[in-house]
Amino acid sequence: MNFSIKEIATAGMVLFAVIDILGSIPIIIDLRNKVGHIQSEKASIVAGLIMIAFLFVGEEILKLIGIDVNSFAVAGALVIFFLAIEMILGITLYRDDAPETASIVPIAFPLIAGAGTMTSLLSLRAEYHVENIIVAILINIIFVYLVLKSSRRIAKALGKSGLAVIRKVFGIILLAIAVKLFASNVTGLL
Template sequence: MLSFKEIISVTLILFSVIDVVGSLPVIIDLRKKVGQIESEQATIVSGVLMVSFLFVGERILSLFGVDVSSFAVAGALIIFLLGLEMILGRTIFKSEVETGGAAHIVPIAFPLIAGAGTLTTIISLRAEYQTINILIGILINLILIYAVLKSSAWLGRRIGPGGLDVLRKVFGIILLAIAIKLLKSNLIADF
């Protein structure tokens, strides 16, 4: 049953967990490294991951013998490395242009947008909210994600190189803190 209140709640919860605005320095940094990010593909892949996890997330993880906590720890390690890369100004992840890969898939679609925090949140939302309202909340977030990804070059020019450097360092520290929080809460959950 459609509920405006549930849709707003789900949208706000997912928006704060995804934190696409907070990921802007990472996105701009990747755009600078690889040239162009396919906003449409990143949004579609993120959406497919989120919707898939809504319906079969726990079963997919259990198929591989992985629990939600272990999945969150793996995502936290990737986020930790991204944070280190931003703070230290060193390249840890090999450029996707050199490897022939797609920068819009890793690390943008996963783990920045549809990361362990987002996917585990979606699994937990199923316990409180109707599936249709979660789907609408995911769709609203995908529209916002697309808008931020599409305008990241413009935002990068408006902020400027100095501002981007400051943002990169600040959000690098925030990413490290998020990674450590995920590690702490999920490692403690196993004991």
């Protein structure tokens, strides 16, 4: 086992920024208002299982279609870069419409374990040990569960400006991580 607090912290911060559960509070509140109850436990567990499964099976899928991890990491760095730009500038480059029901599908996937999260997981796998990424996933899922359970209180406490500041700070962190990920993997392609 190669447990590393530094790897867990870095992977955890990347996933926290990409999942952006705090930035998703307005969407969660809107879903809760439309359908009433959100199954926080179920959504968190399913999202965690999707992420862990993709961490292991994702690389095999890449091999099946003939893409190496470095290529995927560079592509992932570009996706993370654009997610960071969205967060920093407050623009929407791509976003699905809000779903009509708050079931596992809109909350667990794509809100929590979406395309950005999947890309980030495989990009992280190119640089970090799997056990550290799994711990980072579990920590994030616990945090996601706590946020889902107390989304109304968090939204009231932070207010719109507080949520905007958190989103921008994590956008800048995510941008720096995207640049580092790109720089460390692009040399493997040349």
